[in-house]
Structures are given as structure tokens and as C-alpha cells.
Amino acid sequence: MANMPEVNDLVLIKVKKILPYGAFCTMDEYAGREAFLHISEVAPRWIKNIHEFLNEGQRLVCKVHRIDVEKDQVDISLKRVTETEKKRKVNDARQQRRSAKLFEVALKQAKSTTVEAQDAKRELEAHFGDLTGAFEALGEEGAEALEEVKIEKGLAKALIEIAKKSIKTPTATLREILQLASYSPQGVDVVKDVLASLKSPEGCRMDVHYLGAPRYQITITAKEYKQVQKAFDRLHKAVEQRAKKDPLLVEWVAQES
Secondary structure (H helix, E strand, C coil), X not given: CCXXXXXXXXXXXXXXXXECCEEEEEEHHHCCEXXXXXXXXXXXXXXXXXXXXXXXXXXXXXXXXXXXXXXXXEEEECCCCXXXXXXXXXXXXXXXXXXXHHHHHXXXXXXXXXXXXXXXXXXXXXXXXXXXXXXXXXXHHHHHHHXXXXXXXXXXXXXXXXXXXXXXXXXXXXXXXXXXEECCCCHHHHHHHHHHHCCCCXXXXXXXEEEECCEEEEEEEECCHHXXXXXXXXXXXXXXXXXXXXXXXXXXXXXXX
């Protein structure tokens, strides 16, 4: 597991210390690494008393909006998290806890030693990112998923059996409305060219639906929410780069699902 999140990552936090101008928090998924939630990032409106919104010990879903590597500082936001993102993150955390329990069941079934358990967890996280990713791969691919993973045979067999019985391959879908217009003499051709240049990101499925000029619905589906989110980030940048070359008006509108 990485020891530092990336900008726009959703993180589970616990409010540690509240000050008049913000709150120091710890990030559950990053070994308790500290993050700072400024009062201006708590709510979309002006706040007079931060204690009306935060309590020490409170657990929240926040979004990383700035990282200062030199100061080793992570700044997070509560107001930038949509209800859909919150639900997805909470569900993801629930899946991680479930995966940890399934891993414990496999360890008992295989009668694995403490060293074997530690080595297996390290190997699975190195290859699949986390235990949830490992179980999803095992459920979908079976033994093939472990071809390059060094795990004791008895434990590998137990993991595959449990994955096949317990895991259903999930999908994450996000939709955004792209409003795209051009006032150049060749505007129609320019817009068509931009739409034709939109490629489905690796590991994702993308669908473009015409809603009536200048609105187009973009739908991206992948196995994980983070994949979809990053795919949209890349798509935004690609369209923005194109807009710098041609006189285009571009606006993205997220759709709650």
C-alpha cells in the first residue's frame, strides 16, 4: 500500500484535533499519516464555528486537493466530496474489511504460519494493489492470476476456492455531460473531429451519446471507481488541450448516479 495518496484521491479520515482555522486528521489507509482540513474546505458556505460541523474522533470521507512534498503535508477537503463519491468510498472500505476477513479464513483453512501469512499478504498487495483487488482477480481468473505470485501452494488453493465462492466482479460507472461548441466557420467539423478523437481509456469502456447540440453524454465503466475517475481526468485534459488549438467552448457537468 502506498504511504502517500495522490491529488483527487478519496481518503477515509479521523478528526484528531480541531482548531479555529481547521482540523488535523489522520488517514486510516495510510498508517495514520496526518492530513489537514482547512475551515474553508469543510463546507460550501462560510463557517463561523467549525465545531458545528466537526467533532474530534469523527470519521469522514475527504478528497485530497493539495500535496506539498517538501513539507510532507497533505491538504484535504470535505466540501469537494459528492454524495456519490462518499457512498463509493464507504463501500470500498467495506469491501476491504470483507477481503481481510476472507484472507483470514483462507489462512486458517490452509493452516498457514505467521510468516507465510505476512509473505502472502505482501505478495498479493504488490501484484494487485490490495486484498480486494487480489480476490477480484482470483475470482475472475483463478489460478492464472497467481502465476507470477509467490505463495505457498496450500494457501493459494484456499484463496482461489474462497474467491470463486465469495467474489462477484464489480463494475464502477460514471457519467458526465460534455458541452462542446465552436464558433468558427468550420465549427461543426471541429466538434465532430474532437468527438471522433475521444478514445476509450485502457481498461475502461467508454460510450458517447448525443443529447442534442451542444450536449454529449460520456459514460465510462471499469472495474474500479478510481480507474473511472482517472480516465475522466485524462479525458478532461485531452479536450482542454484541443480547445487551446481551436476556438472551442468546453464545459463538463458531472451526473450523480
